[in-house]
Amino acid sequence: MKVLVTGGAGFIGSHIVDQLIARGDQVVIVDNLSSGKESQVNPDAVFYNVDITSPDLHAVMEQERPEVVIHQAAQIHVNTSVDNPSLDANINILGSINLLEGCRKAGVKKVVYASSAAVYGTPAYLPVDERHPIGPLSGYGVSKYTVEHYLSVYHHLYGLNYTVLRYANVYGLRQDPRGEGGVISIFIDKVLGREPLTIFGDGEQTRDYIYVEDIARANLSAIERGDGEVLNVGTGVSTSLNEVVRLFDEIAGVKHEVNYGPDRAGDIKHSYFNNEKVRRVLDWEPRVSLREGLAKTYAYYQAEYRKMGKEQ
Template sequence: MKVLVTGGAGFIGSHIVDKLVENGDEVIIIDNLSTGNMENINKKAVFYEADIRDKEIDKIFEVEKPEVVIHHAAQIDIQKSIKDPMFDGDVNIIGTINLLENCKKYKVRKIIYASSAAVYGTPKYLPVDEKHRVSPISYYGISKHTPEHYIKVYAELYGIKYTILRYANVYGIRQDPKGEGGVVSIFLDLLLNGKNPTIFGDGEQTRDYIYVEDIASANVKALKLADNEICNISTNKKTTVTELFNMMRDILKSECNAIYGDERKGDIKHSTLNNEKAMKLLDWEPGYSIGEGLTKTIEYYRLKREKNA
């Protein structure tokens, strides 16, 4: 199968590319390298340095004619979306429409879209399932949800199939603490350098942390399953930020301590996603517990650090 992955040089996208290549699929990557990294690019994939908002991607579609598009190129920083909503909307909404226009023109069979738990806003109940109301409290949540509507209408008008995957908090190898960093990569970078991380708020806020390889396997499953469906991709398990920090400190045998600061605007207190629909429709389940995923991530960076020392 010929698959185009946007953001394929990034944290999540590069893991998806690796799994596709491993499965024998022909893979094309579009990435502008704003947060992606050349080191992440699989040598067996065809790479184009381009922005999803550019008209020139028409030429890439014309030459490559992908059967499926897996769309991960995005602006993903909630705080940046609040500071610069114009940029956030331009990348996440206009960029997706540009992709959809090319999907229509070059008769792409299916698009798999990386959405987010941020679309739900403050949960009315936990765990959040796909029937939960959508009410984002950040511009990022809005800009990730809006393309879902465009995708559905393109599906109705032009017969492009889709699977929308709403991710919980993804962590793992290749996550950049200074670029698209989540709390795990930020904590790890500080702990490895003997610095005390800051926890915003009281540390009792909970998240559903899912290892990146489980995200990648869900995307591969979606190539052939869950047509025209929305699925949460999560572990359905909650962990407080303080618990997360303590687990990481224990694995590293670090003596660093957390510093507690003020809560941040746009942050949700508690978030856990119900993954039953994905398990049923995608024949998928998470393979890593939080402890296993953290251990694998920490060991990778610890060894990398030792080699570079």
């Protein structure tokens, strides 16, 4: 099968590409390398340095004619969507529409779309299931949810199949620890730099942390399953920041200094998924525990920092 992965040089997309190639698929990557890295491009994939908002995307799709598109490319930062909502909408909404038009013209059979827990906003109840009310608190959440509607429209108008995967908090290898990434990648950067960790609030706020390779496997499962479904992809486990710090202490064999600051306005206190539907529909389950995933991630970045000549 030929699969096109947008954002295939990025954190999550590169893992999806690796798993596709490992199972024998032909893979085409479209990535403008704004956050993805050329070093993360699998050498067995065909790579195009093209922006999803560009008309050039259609020429790529007409030439390659993939059967399936896995859409990972996005503006992913909540703060950016607040500070520059036009940029967020241009990439996440208009870029996705441009991609869907390319799918229509190139005869693509299915799109697997990366959405987000951000569409839900502050949970009205826990765990959050797919029937939970939608109430995004940022332009990012709005843009992710808007594309879900466009997928439904393109299905009804043109017969384009789709599966929406709403991600919990993804972490793991290749996530940029020095950017505006997830809390775990930021913590790792501080831990390896022997700097104090900063937690806003009391540290008892909880999230659903899922390892990137489990997310990638869900995307592969969705190629053959889950047509027309919206699925929460998470572990279904609630973990506090204080517990994350405790695990880092255990893995690194060091007691880390933690500075607690005031709560940040707008931060959600508790959030985690009900993942019963994705388990059933995709015949999928998370395999990597948080402790195992943190240990793998810590070892990966420890090796990377040593390559850069940084002392640990």
